[in-house]
Amino acid sequence: MTHLEIIDLHKDFSGLHVISGVSLKIAPGERHAVIGPNGAGKSTLFNLISGRYRPNKGRILFKGEDITGWSPLKINRRGLARSFQITNIFKNMTVLQNIENAILARKGMQFKMFRLLKNMPEVPDEARSIMETISVAEHADAPAGELSYGLQRALEIGIALATGPNLLLLDEPTAGMTKEETREAVTLIEKITEGKTLIIIEHDMDVVFSLADQITVLNYGEILASGTPQDIKNNPDVKRAYLGNKICF
Amino acid sequence: MGASLLITQAMHGVVYGMLLFLVSAGLTLVFGMMGVLNIAHTAFYMLGAYLAFSVAVWTGSFWLALLVVPICVGLVGAVVERFFLRKVHVHGHGYELMLTYGIFFALGEVVKMIWGTFPLAVRVPDILAGSIPFFGNAYPVYRLFILFISLLVLAGLALLLMRTRIGIIIRGAVFDAEMVDILGQNVPLVFLGVFSIGSALAGLAGVAAAPFLTTYPGMGLDIMIDCFVVIVIGGLGSLGGALLASLMIGELQSFGVVFIPDLALVLEFLLMVFILAVRPQGLFGEKG
Amino acid sequence: MKNNKLIYLAIGFVVLVLLAVFPFILPKLQLNIVIEIAFFSLFVLSYTLLLGYGGLLSFGHAAFFGIGGYLTAIIIRSFPGVHLLLVILISAAAAALAAFWVGFFCVRRSGTYFALLTLAFNQFFFAVALKWSSVTGGDDGLGIKLGDMYLPFVGNIHMHSTTNMYYLVMAVVVLCMVGCWFLLKTPFGNTVAAVKDNEDRAWFIGYNVLRTKLTLFTISGLIAGIAGSLFVLFEEFVSLGCINLVMSTQVLFMAFIGGTGSFFGPILGSAVYIYFTEWISGITENWEFFLGVLFILLIMYAHRGLIGIIGFVVDRFRTSE
Numbered sequence: 001m002t003h004l005e006i007i008d009l010h011k012d013f014s015g016l017h018v019i020s021g022v023s024l025k026i027a028p029g030e031r032h033a034v035i036g037p038n039g040a041g042k043s044t045l046f047n048l049i050s051g052r053y054r055p056n057k058g059r060i061l062f063k064g065e066d067i068t069g070w071s072p073l074k075i076n077r078r079g080l081a082r083s084f085q086i087t088n089i090f091k092n093m094t095v096l097q098n099i100e101n102a103i104l105a106r107k108g109m110q111f112k113m114f115r116l117l118k119n120m121p122e123v124p125d126e127a128r129s130i131m132e133t134i135s136v137a138e139h140a141d142a143p144a145g146e147l148s149y150g151l152q153r154a155l156e157i158g159i160a161l162a163t164g165p166n167l168l169l170l171d172e173p174t175a176g177m178t179k180e181e182t183r184e185a186v187t188l189i190e191k192i193t194e195g196k197t198l199i200i201i202e203h204d205m206d207v208v209f210s211l212a213d214q215i216t217v218l219n220y221g222e223i224l225a226s227g228t229p230q231d232i233k234n235n236p237d238v239k240r241a242y243l244g245n246k247i248c249f
Numbered sequence: 250m251g252a253s254l255l256i257t258q259a260m261h262g263v264v265y266g267m268l269l270f271l272v273s274a275g276l277t278l279v280f281g282m283m284g285v286l287n288i289a290h291t292a293f294y295m296l297g298a299y300l301a302f303s304v305a306v307w308t309g310s311f312w313l314a315l316l317v318v319p320i321c322v323g324l325v326g327a328v329v330e331r332f333f334l335r336k337v338h339v340h341g342h343g344y345e346l347m348l349t350y351g352i353f354f355a356l357g358e359v360v361k362m363i364w365g366t367f368p369l370a371v372r373v374p375d376i377l378a379g380s381i382p383f384f385g386n387a388y389p390v391y392r393l394f395i396l397f398i399s400l401l402v403l404a405g406l407a408l409l410l411m412r413t414r415i416g417i418i419i420r421g422a423v424f425d426a427e428m429v430d431i432l433g434q435n436v437p438l439v440f441l442g443v444f445s446i447g448s449a450l451a452g453l454a455g456v457a458a459a460p461f462l463t464t465y466p467g468m469g470l471d472i473m474i475d476c477f478v479v480i481v482i483g484g485l486g487s488l489g490g491a492l493l494a495s496l497m498i499g500e501l502q503s504f505g506v507v508f509i510p511d512l513a514l515v516l517e518f519l520l521m522v523f524i525l526a527v528r529p530q531g532l533f534g535e536k537g
Numbered sequence: 538m539k540n541n542k543l544i545y546l547a548i549g550f551v552v553l554v555l556l557a558v559f560p561f562i563l564p565k566l567q568l569n570i571v572i573e574i575a576f577f578s579l580f581v582l583s584y585t586l587l588l589g590y591g592g593l594l595s596f597g598h599a600a601f602f603g604i605g606g607y608l609t610a611i612i613i614r615s616f617p618g619v620h621l622l623l624v625i626l627i628s629a630a631a632a633a634l635a636a637f638w639v640g641f642f643c644v645r646r647s648g649t650y651f652a653l654l655t656l657a658f659n660q661f662f663f664a665v666a667l668k669w670s671s672v673t674g675g676d677d678g679l680g681i682k683l684g685d686m687y688l689p690f691v692g693n694i695h696m697h698s699t700t701n702m703y704y705l706v707m708a709v710v711v712l713c714m715v716g717c718w719f720l721l722k723t724p725f726g727n728t729v730a731a732v733k734d735n736e737d738r739a740w741f742i743g744y745n746v747l748r749t750k751l752t753l754f755t756i757s758g759l760i761a762g763i764a765g766s767l768f769v770l771f772e773e774f775v776s777l778g779c780i781n782l783v784m785s786t787q788v789l790f791m792a793f794i795g796g797t798g799s800f801f802g803p804i805l806g807s808a809v810y811i812y813f814t815e816w817i818s819g820i821t822e823n824w825e826f827f828l829g830v831l832f833i834l835l836i837m838y839a840h841r842g843l844i845g846i847i848g849f850v851v852d853r854f855r856t857s858e
Contacts, residue, residue, distance in 0.1 A: 071740070072741045088737065090735045101739070358826035359826060477657060514664045518658075
């Protein structure tokens, strides 16, 4: 059974076609990379799947359920979480609180008014274990906005992770990272997506080829090619689309 | 209820509607362009009315007031934008809003200090007094004058925005100020200009309204709600929306006062709530 | 850390003791001012919850203060035997209901639109209070006569006395403030902070942002209603001044003067506002003008209010050591 199925998805913005008929099936446990030149519509695709935008045409099925047009809130509750290309953390709250926010929501505690947070030690406990996983534990009490870029990117993923998803959408998680940071990020991503399904947007081909089981190439809002890394490497259309880019296989 | 009475009421609605448009035009342009809702805007309107009173009393000429007062109010607006609003811009829209609120409040007090709290009578110039026959009734000339002035301004605005280079820059800035800045235009100057013109228009509306509505310290607040409703219904930054909404509110007030005096305010208010529920960006506004 | 907690508790204890003995050490005039500061602090606190903690700027908060006040007067006049605590409760519930209704329409719009809408709704309630004069007294307002209030173990308390009114107001205000203090330390308090910090991300991690704002707005309205009720019990009178734009402006000024970023800003703000306006209105007739100027200066040069200034001075003091 497919984990996520996208059926003939279309999205226009004031007449500009950003996604033109994208269909995709993703199996549980799969690690699927979405690549393509800038402006191909990758982030828009994520925005459509995660509920920020409503598609003009087409459907999105998550675990067989039609989630087309659902709010981000509802989709997240079902087990789909995303991280953002431009860091979207709670800048004025501590790192610990950033993670706790997600945990509290996952546990359905957002509106509890008759218990004190300090009497709920299970929340910071779980938060700490997640912080350990993403290696930000030593900055637990620092305001998130003061963290270095690399740590903020880790927190970015950590927040999505803390919502307890079974499908994780990561939007350019290694953007702006050094080679060293990227290597660490890949190790982290492998660790946290064990037993989960991953869809990752990436420009760094090393990352793509070390992580992905399946790759989809997007170009001008359409799927140019989709298949195993081998298929994509040998695909002449893909090579042509990338001509002129610094990306080479 | 004869047809001629209905037509007269409808005419009243158009006149008040156009006056409302004069005041709202500047407000919606500034809001659409700078993201600031200038609460002090209707205080400029009030200032215009009071200055008109004084100029008319000193010089005996209403026409002079009509010419000079909008310029003065425009200057006041320029000072407010350049020396107050711009400083607070960094703190965000909330503070800008509070600042304009504070200025509205302070200007209201200044007016009370200088002119007192009792309503003032501004005389209509003789040539505009009296009425002319209109569909079986006698219609006040002064109201037609207000209509005339408003239509003149509307035409002028349309010309400015649609046919001149400055107009294109202004329209561009309403749509996306950052882009216009990147394209090399002097956006702070454009802001200052639009703010000043908007204030001047409010002042002009004040002069026109002075003999027509009562000139008293609460007049800014009275028209403020109507203006806000107009902007919400018409959509931010949309002059066309402001025009349509102004006429709607004008007619609503006009007929409401006659048929359902106690409920007129409630009805206007319900209309705003309805529009917000059904089409939150207003009739012509952009989403979001 | 433990030391800090002890210090806070000690300060709290001292404050409570002081509050308890004020009626015996302060002259009646001063006591009246303290009572005023008390319920206005509560009103401002309700406003600070919305603005400082929730990030929502409202220009129409007097609506709920006024509804609480009017309900109190109406109930006491129409049903004289009702226990005062019940009256306060019912008034608060009415204010909360109104806040829920208003909030339902307002919270779905952001920032400036939100502020505009709250202003419009305030004008609506003002219009109702003005026109429905058979119920609200219109321009004339409504006067009330306070009888006795029965409390178990204490008996009948004569509520027309300043001292007894002081204790009632203080008890309610302290209770509400303590409640708010703890509310901010619950998961809901955290939700409010998260939504204020990054509304967008909050949606994506499972927060219903609209429901959060609406809940906060309703709670804020409820507390404003309690403050309004206390106002009317103290003044023994309700009028349009409780529900008009002037009152909405006043709470904004008070909140701002104190500083909206702190829990104690409201107390500081209302105290300073009340003493300042008492003082300055004795000097000049145009004191409202100076108030406006003060407000403008604060926005431009000290936008975190007095708490901010105090914080700034304390920081400077610390770094110079």
